[in-house]
Structure formats: structure tokens, C-alpha cells
Amino acid sequence: AQAPFGSSRGAPPRALAPAHSRPTLTMPASAALASAARGRAATLAVAACGRRGELRRCEWLARRAFSTADPGGAAAAPEAAAPQAAAPLSLPEKLQLYRSPTDLAAAAQQASSQGLLAAAFSVLGFAGVIVGSPTHPAALHGMLCMGAFMATYKHVVMTRKELASIGMRHLESLTLLPTAAPAAAEAAGAGGAAETGTASSADAAARLQATPELELLLRTANVDLRLKLTEPAAAWEGAKYSGLITDDRTSFQDVLKVLYLDEVSGWGKQGSPASQDAALLAAVLATDKVVAEHSVEVRTDLEGGSVLAAPVDGAAQLRKLLDKVPAAIKASGGNSGERMGMPKTALLEIQQIGRQSLISGLIFFAAGTIYIGRWFKGEGDGKPASRDPKEPTNIQDLIGLWKARLTQPAQP
Numbered sequence: 001a002q003a004p005f006g007s008s009r010g011a012p013p014r015a016l017a018p019a020h021s022r023p024t025l026t027m028p029a030s031a032a033l034a035s036a037a038r039g040r041a042a043t044l045a046v047a048a049c050g051r052r053g054e055l056r057r058c059e060w061l062a063r064r065a066f067s068t069a070d071p072g073g074a075a076a077a078p079e080a081a082a083p084q085a086a087a088p089l090s091l092p093e094k095l096q097l098y099r100s101p102t103d104l105a106a107a108a109q110q111a112s113s114q115g116l117l118a119a120a121f122s123v124l125g126f127a128g129v130i131v132g133s134p135t136h137p138a139a140l141h142g143m144l145c146m147g148a149f150m151a152t153y154k155h156v157v158m159t160r161k162e163l164a165s166i167g168m169r170h171l172e173s174l175t176l177l178p179t180a181a182p183a184a185a186e187a188a189g190a191g192g193a194a195e196t197g198t199a200s201s202a203d204a205a206a207r208l209q210a211t212p213e214l215e216l217l218l219r220t221a222n223v224d225l226r227l228k229l230t231e232p233a234a235a236w237e238g239a240k241y242s243g244l245i246t247d248d249r250t251s252f253q254d255v256l257k258v259l260y261l262d263e264v265s266g267w268g269k270q271g272s273p274a275s276q277d278a279a280l281l282a283a284v285l286a287t288d289k290v291v292a293e294h295s296v297e298v299r300t301d302l303e304g305g306s307v308l309a310a311p312v313d314g315a316a317q318l319r320k321l322l323d324k325v326p327a328a329i330k331a332s333g334g335n336s337g338e339r340m341g342m343p344k345t346a347l348l349e350i351q352q353i354g355r356q357s358l359i360s361g362l363i364f365f366a367a368g369t370i371y372i373g374r375w376f377k378g379e380g381d382g383k384p385a386s387r388d389p390k391e392p393t394n395i396q397d398l399i400g401l402w403k404a405r406l407t408q409p410a411q412p
Helices: 027-037 043-048 052-068 071-076 104-131 138-169 183-187 201-210 252-256 278-285 314-323 325-332 346-376 395-407
Strands: 095-099 171-176 213-220 223-230 290-298
Touching: 095 278, 104 138, 104 346, 138 213, 138 314, 138 346, 171 278, 201 278, 223 252, 223 314, 252 290, 290 314, 314 325, 346 395
Parallel strands: none
Antiparallel strands: 095 171, 171 213, 213 223, 223 290
């Protein structure tokens, strides 16, 4: 409990000095006592009294103010400046906080072309192995044909699906949708409730914290994600998500961990993201608000046949991903996208997919070339019956073996 003015904790208050012996109170002390009389911390009054001899005068004025509740006397003294509560955000129109400079469509098209080239190399490689082994059984050739089909499916079909999935998580823009300030905040005064700009990161964070609800539009390469953010419910609050357990809804921080964002530092430099309010963007990216509602819509403004076009069930996939984000991060033991095995940007992952596809196709092509090359080097694994077994093999022997195999009547 707060100790009485002018007295030690646990000790009875000292007697007030006579009126003629009361020292004159300085202006800062009067201002502090006026604040104390209006319900502010009493320690401000004691700190502002200046000399030790004025403590009794402080005690006398403070008790008189509380006992008589004289508003006129309190207003007569200059009021000490006190910090005002931050006003909630009030946006009459949408505000784009983040815009990625990355041209993901061009990178995805290049990776898709590399996948097609890899599929062609793979087919040629498997064909070379089959042609270079004319004496192998038909069952082995059938398995090689199946391998060629699977390699083609991976580099053509699966690569496009992977590119679309990456595009679904590449954040192109982050927009703060219009929001109205609460009536209580508007009645608080003309203090900046309708202002949209922020002077510093600290001011932006304070105003964001004072905003109970926030609506964001996250546009990726192929979907639009709308989020409604609210404050997390504490365990002692009487809300739906309160009680003996903490709020387990997906937080906005968890959502950011499954999205690809470009580096947000270096504003104004070439190749850096653009923002209409960098301070507010930093506050939004660091907020601890949770997702109360979310909706996903597939974008319809993409060009026909785009590599990044979302699949038919793309919206359902993203909803399922958002619902499982907290459990997935907890299971991985990570607290960021990089610790979960994700590259820093979608561009890096797309480029990595293209390179890996090309390398895989070249490996199969090299294997087929080796099998065919053995016959040119005289190291083939068979000869026609008309050839001398001691002579080295050549490409004519390979052709002769295949002619004999194809013209041989089928076994009953």
C-alpha cells in the first residue's frame, strides 16, 4: 500500500506545521500536487517538491485537495505534462505496407523450361541404356521404360505443382485494409485518431497495440489471403479462448513463418521492397496478434497457362496449411522459416528446383551415353553369331543384335 504523504511506512503521520511556519511551495511542486489531486501517482508530488522542508507543505495541500475535491484550485495550478495513451489506427482507405520487387513469374517460367529439358535428357538417357543392352531380358527393359516415364512425370508435372505451391507462399504485397477508430478513441479528443502516418517505430507499435482488430490482405503469386487479427485472449479473460489454457489460435507470426518475404531492410535501394509506411510495416511484422478469421480466394487475374497458376484445390490447401501451422512449427522445433528447412526467398527455391531438375536429367543422359559408347570402344556385351568372337565389337554389331532380336519369332 502507498505510504501516507510525509510519513514513513508503518509510522503514524506527523503533525502538520502551523500555518505561519509552512514554507512557500515552488511551482513544480504545485503542478505535481495538482496532478496528484486528479488521481495520478502521489510519488510525482513528492519528487517535485524540491527541498526537504517543503514535504509538510506538500502533505497539507494534497490532503486538502483530496478532502475538499476543489476542482478550481487544482485547475489554477499549471498541470504537469503526462504521457497520453496512443490512439488506435484509423484508416479511411487501404494502405500498402509491403510490395515485393521480385519477378517470380519469369523465374518460374525458366525453372519450368529447365524441367522440360531435364525430362528430355532423362528419356534420352534411359533410351541409351536400353539400346546399349540388346542382350538384357525384356523385363529389365520394361523397368527402364517405367523409370523414363516416372522421370518425365516428375520433371514436367510435379515441377509445375511445386512451382505453384511456392508461388502460393510468395508474398507479393501486404495491404492494411480500411479500419475505423473506436468511438471511445474518437471522443478522447482531436489527438490524431484519424492520422495514418506514424513518426517512429515506437509510435507505430503503440498505435497498433491500441487497435483491437486489424484486417490485412496478403496477396501471393496466385491467391489472396484475408486475415482478421485480434489480441490473444489471456487465461483469466472471460472469452471463448480463455480459461485454464492459453489462446491456441494461429498467430500472425506463425503465418509469416510459412510465407516468403524479401529482405525488408535497405529501403529506397534498387531491388528492395517498397512500403508506404515502413515504421508501421515493422510493427505489423512484429505484432503478437492472432488470426481470428481468414479467407482464401484464388486469383483470377493471372495470364492463361501461367506456370504459377494455383491448382483447383489451391485455396483449400492454403487453409489447411494455416490451420496446421502452430503444430508444424512446434513439431519441427524451429522458430523461423529457415530452421524449418525453407530457403530465405521463393526466388532461391525456384532457382534451386530448376538446377536440380537439370542436373538429374543430365545424370540419366550421361548413363545412356556410357552404355552406347561401349560399343564404339569395342566393349559391347554381345556379338552376332556370324562375327568372330575374338574381334572387338562395334556399332554394326549392336545393330545386328537388335535386328536379330526383333526378327526372332516369339517363344510359345
